[in-house]
Amino acid sequence: MTLTFGAFDAPWWPYLFIILAGTLPTDVWRWLGVSFAGRLRDDSEWILLARAIANALVAGVIMRLILFPSGALQDVPVWIRLVAVGLSLGLYFSLWRNLLLAVAVGGSSLVGLSMLFGV
Secondary structure, three states, rough: OOOOOOOOOOOOOOHHHHHHHHHOOOOHHHHHHHHHHOOOOOHHHHHHHHHHHHHHHHHHHHHHHEEEEEEEHOOEEEEEEEEHHHHHHHHHOOOOOOOHHHHHHHHHHHHHHEEEEEE
């Protein structure tokens, strides 16, 4: 018997299949990371590389949300999204590097400008 999505008639099988197919491929890498991370220094080349890749991925996702959004954010003009990001980045780097405050300002400026310009 093969483990496919339609292999069983049990009502719980699709949920178990999704959990197994969604977690096992990523958990293997997490387990390997945990087992090797204890042996690495914080300033080692591997940790710096992993940090750079993680930052690049987050930056890519944020830029995709800004420039090519989906859902309700599609209705908001690009300039409003860019102004909101600019305000939050400006606040973050000019004041106390408070991420929560920067996210709150960015979100509220996005909503406020959208309401102000009738989007």
